[in-house]
Amino acid sequence: MSLIDDVVRRIPQPYRDIALRHNELIKFAIVGGTTFVIDSGIFYTLKLTVLEEKPVTAKIISGVIAVIASYILNREWSFKNRGGREKHHEALLFFLVSGVGVVLAFIPLYISSYVFDLRVPDVSLTVENIADFVSAYIIGNLMQMAFRFWAMRRFVFPDEFARGGVAGSTDVEPTPEEIAEEELGHS
Template identity: 55%
Template sequence: MAFIQPALDRIPEPYRSTVIQHRELLKFAVVGGITWFIDTGVVYALKLTVLGDKPLTARLLGVLIATIASYILNREWSFRTRGGRQRHHEAALFFAISALGMGVTLLPQAVSLYVFDIRVPHVGPVTQAVANFITGQILGVLLAMVFRFWAFRRFVFPEDKLEAELHSI
């Protein structure tokens, strides 16, 4: 992308090498930020319209739409230098790991709603909304992001064997 090199040129040298060394993680984080906004937009659009009384269903649909965008962005940008798998196999692994990631995303909010009963009528609507945001949009997304970064690098977008051998030299 044309804006990457000018941005790198502005970073002072002691930090530039660290940024370059962790470029996949940074790109993955940018993709995560973009898909977080997609997820959040879908979730709240649904909760404020047709799924007001079904926050987990809204969350599931938001995560699903964001996951599709995530595959495209990660394949074409974050992990574009990795390979070794056929696209259909790669996509199947990506969506299987993302399904596990959806479970990780949903878990903190489900615990908040159904274990701690932080839901209407036990608490007020504002308290439930704040708890849903913290447990779903922040805690759940962060936990799932750590899991997915590890799993995508390990299973979905592995380094080519030749590239891995060159790194070990």
């Protein structure tokens, strides 16, 4: 039993049904939060050290590393019941879709940095870092997230129950109270 399953079991009805219905989206968002921490940690480490003059390069490197972590987490957790493709085709499509996502994430940063010149010495280091965060992590990640969730379900993991899932199910087992309610309803 996972922590997520335990949390879902404690959600009151009818919200539990909504959480179960959007189980993949919730898990995708948790994976996204995890990879956000990976991405931003690597990005700022590189940007503030060895790639100080090359923020777009730092973003591409951090994005690629985050995508690798995302593939593993999404395949084995978020979309674990989906499939429909041979593993090597699935991986290729995942990385192609994620590559588009990386591009979507750095386009706002590129515009902020090189079109609007929000770089030191034209602006303060604080303004540069705020502009980088807003453009790369808020605008860019929102664009990337919406595209990737749609494309993952549509192209990468197209068959919802290919790996043994059951319609409307999650790993959450019913509580004794739910079992009793079900038995009373059928008597």
